[in-house]
Amino acid sequence: MKESFQQFITKNKTRTLILSGLVLLSLVYGLGQTIYQNLSLKKQVKTSEQTLQKVEQELADFKTDKERLLSALNKVQVQNNSVTQELNEMVGIVEIFQRIAQTDPQLLQKYSKIYFLNENYKPSALTVIDTKYLVTKDKPLEIHDRIWPFLANLLREAEEAQVPLRIISAYRSFDKQTTLKTTYRVTYGAGTANKFSADQGYSEHQLGTTVDFSTPTLGTNFDRFAKSEAYTWLLANAYRHGFILSYPKNNAYYVYEPWHWRFVGLDLAKQLHDEQKNFYDLDQRAINVYLATFFNGTTSGPILTN
Ligand SMILES: [Zn+2]
Numbered sequence: 323m324k325e326s327f328q329q330f331i332t333k334n335k336t337r338t339l340i341l342s343g344l345v346l347l348s349l350v351y352g353l354g355q356t357i358y359q360n361l362s363l364k365k366q367v368k369t370s371e372q373t374l375q376k377v378e379q380e381l382a383d384f385k386t387d388k389e390r391l392l393s394a395l396n397k398v399q400v401q402n403n404s405v406t407q408e409l410n411e412m413v414g415i416v417e418i419f420q421r422i423a424q425t426d427p428q429l430l431q432k433y434s435k436i437y438f439l440n441e442n443y444k445p446s447a448l449t450v451i452d453t454k455y456l457v458t459k460d461k462p463l464e465i466h467d468r469i470w471p472f473l474a475n476l477l478r479e480a481e482e483a484q485v486p487l488r489i490i491s492a493y494r495s496f497d498k499q500t501t502l503k504t505t506y507r508v509t510y511g512a513g514t515a516n517k518f519s520a521d522q523g524y525s526e527h528q529l530g531t532t533v534d535f536s537t538p539t540l541g542t543n544f545d546r547f548a549k550s551e552a553y554t555w556l557l558a559n560a561y562r563h564g565f566i567l568s569y570p571k572n573n574a575y576y577v578y579e580p581w582h583w584r585f586v587g588l589d590l591a592k593q594l595h596d597e598q599k600n601f602y603d604l605d606q607r608a609i610n611v612y613l614a615t616f617f618n619g620t621t622s623g624p625i626l627t628n
Contacts, residue, residue: 429616
């Protein structure tokens with residue numbers, strides 16, 4: 323026999339109630355759980371946000387610190403660079419002074435009737451000049467060995483320009499000079515001899531840095547050298563090889579000697595040429611600075627060697 327639905331409900335009322343209660347309870351629990359989870363999630367999000375803010379702040383602080391450090395480092399580097407630069411400049415100056423001190427000061431000395439070389443002075447080393455450049459080939463001539471490469475280049479360059487140059491005199495010892503002076507005196511008389519072969523000129527020859535030029539045509543008649551093509555060529559080109567005319571025309575201190583050329587180094591010769599100045603017009607202290615670069619150019623640059 324079948325029970326009606328009403329009867330079933332009535333019969334199972336208690337069970338239904340319990341069942342409904344259980345369903346409700348589980349719903350409430352589920353809802354609570356969800357709310358709790360939501361709340362906890364929000365809390366976590368908030369904590370994370372706070373942590374993120376903190377990290378961002380720390381990062382910003384770090385960036386500021388880094389910039390400060392970099393700026394400080396930069397300052398230190400700038401200071402270091404300027405100290406290094408100053409130090410380098412000082413080292414440079416010391417080197418210049420050392421080179422000046424190590425170079426024979428006589429090489430750039432101005433000579434006069436009251437200041438001349440000691441009779442015992444001799445160049446540190448001498449080289450025999452290639453005889454093909456001599457006026458008198460059987461009378462060997464010598465020159466300061468470190469100046470020979472400069473002179474050789476000058477002679478070769480003149481030759482290439484078809485301006486043949488010859489040398490009539492170079493290094494002269496004190497004794498040789500004395501003999502020569504006596505000869506001049508005998509030939510020209512004491513007054514004239516003192517003028518063109520006296521104390522100034524002899525010192526430059528005794529240094530081993532000075533030569534008297536002539537040409538194959540003029541030979542020993544070098545007193546006419548001023549009119550030669552070779553002289554014009556020297557006026558335009560000798561300075562590039564470090565040679566200058568010690569006693570130019572109309573100079574205030576000595577007779578004109580167009581044949582007499584002294585080596586003063588590439589730097590000073592160029593300076594004198596560019597500024598149209600005479601060696602003997604310069605102050606001795608200003609000249610001495612060039613001792614630092616006196617022999618420069620012998621091993622590098624345009625200088626050729628034999
Ligand atoms: Zn001379």
